[in-house]
Amino acid sequence: MVETRLIDGKAFAEGLRGRIATEVAAFEAATGVKPGLAVVLVGEDPASAVYVRNKGKQTLEAGMASIEHKLPADTAQDVVLALVRTLNADPTVHGILVQLPLPAHIDAQAVLATIDPAKDVDGFHVVNAGRLAVGLEALVPCTPLGCVLLLKDQLGSLAGLEAVVVGRSNIVGKPLAQLLLREDCTVTIAHSRTRDLADVCRRADILIGAVGRPEMIRGVWIKPGATVIDVGINRVEKPGGGTRLVGDIAFDEAQGIAGAITPVPGGVGPMTIACLLQNTLTAAKRLVDAA
Numbered sequence: 001m002v003e004t005r006l007i008d009g010k011a012f013a014e015g016l017r018g019r020i021a022t023e024v025a026a027f028e029a030a031t032g033v034k035p036g037l038a039v040v041l042v043g044e045d046p047a048s049a050v051y052v053r054n055k056g057k058q059t060l061e062a063g064m065a066s067i068e069h070k071l072p073a074d075t076a077q078d079v080v081l082a083l084v085r086t087l088n089a090d091p092t093v094h095g096i097l098v099q100l101p102l103p104a105h106i107d108a109q110a111v112l113a114t115i116d117p118a119k120d121v122d123g124f125h126v127v128n129a130g131r132l133a134v135g136l137e138a139l140v141p142c143t144p145l146g147c148v149l150l151l152k153d154q155l156g157s158l159a160g161l162e163a164v165v166v167g168r169s170n171i172v173g174k175p176l177a178q179l180l181l182r183e184d185c186t187v188t189i190a191h192s193r194t195r196d197l198a199d200v201c202r203r204a205d206i207l208i209g210a211v212g213r214p215e216m217i218r219g220v221w222i223k224p225g226a227t228v229i230d231v232g233i234n235r236v237e238k239p240g241g242g243t244r245l246v247g248d249i250a251f252d253e254a255q256g257i258a259g260a261i262t263p264v265p266g267g268v269g270p271m272t273i274a275c276l277l278q279n280t281l282t283a284a285k286r287l288v289d290a291a
């Protein structure tokens with residue numbers, strides 16, 4: 001039995017946001033440019049509205065400008081594309097985030113492809129995905145970046161470790177595998193069709209849940225002492241009524257097995273927003289250097 005450490009992503013993210021705020025102030029003093037983040041929200045998904053509000057608040061707290069565009073759910077795709085082009089051309093905007101998911105009548109790939117890759121602070125444009133894959137300077141997706149920052153804080157060097165990423169999405173699983181490769185991990189991407197998933201997970205020194213299925217990864221799938229990162233944010237019904245958030249990992253079962261684990265909430269989620277602010281500052285610096 002090991003004592004399982006809690007990885008406090010909320011506290012780490014707070015510290016990171018403080019360091020970013022200091023850098024933003026120095027950048028503005030040196031260049032006269034205040035980094036600006038534009039967030040586009042189409043429709044009224046309540047969870048998305050909460051995330052967008054948190055992003056706006058933390059952007060302002062970091063000393064950056066927050067530009068919010070809220071469009072009705074029935075907005076035509078051409079209108080969204082025209083807004084993105086306007087933001088691409090706006091010199092006060094250094095980062096553009098179009099909140100996903102988009103309503104079904106809008107082709108998300110077409111919208112992402114329209115964002116200037118230099119302002120693509122989500123790192124979802126194919127140019128940034130490709131640049132990450134071939135090892136060029138890129139804007140890197142925020143959730144994977146946050147996971148790697150937590151892992152390096154816990155473990156120091158990740159070189160040679162076995163990492164298993166459960167989940168193959170374009171926004172988490174695939175870019176996270178690329179980042180872990182860059183850290184010299186031995187990387188496996190597992191998913192819903194993986195055979196003997198429990199055995200694959202038990203190989204992992206670093207186990208990452210990014211499938212979006214509540215508590216799917218069980219305690220006995222974890223190698224004793226492994227570092228476990230839970231990307232899942234699933235809202236589930238409580239037995240007595242109401243809802244609560246759970247991750248993709250059965251958190252209670254992991255106690256006494258995992259060496260360390262991120263909680264949900266308070267783990268990866270806050271790191272995602274901190275990394276978004278980091279990417280906005282990075283984009284602003286590169287845009288000013290290129291001007």
Ligand SMILES: Nc1nc(=O)c2c([nH]1)NC[C@@H]1CN(c3ccc(C(=O)N[C@@H](CCC(=O)O)C(=O)O)cc3)C=[N+]21
Pocket residue numbers: 051054097098099100101122142233245264265266267268269270271272273
């Ligand atoms: N273009 C785009 N980029 C995104 O990065 C993006 C997106 N679309 N669509 C939605 C998802 C989700 N997402 C989260 C960000 C922060 C928390 C977060 O801060 N969570 C807190 C609070 C959770 C809660 O209480 O609801 C926590 O885990 O502790 C969660 C989820 C970013 N997303």
Ligand SMILES: [Mg+2]
Pocket residue numbers: 167168169172173210211212
């Ligand atoms: Mg996923």
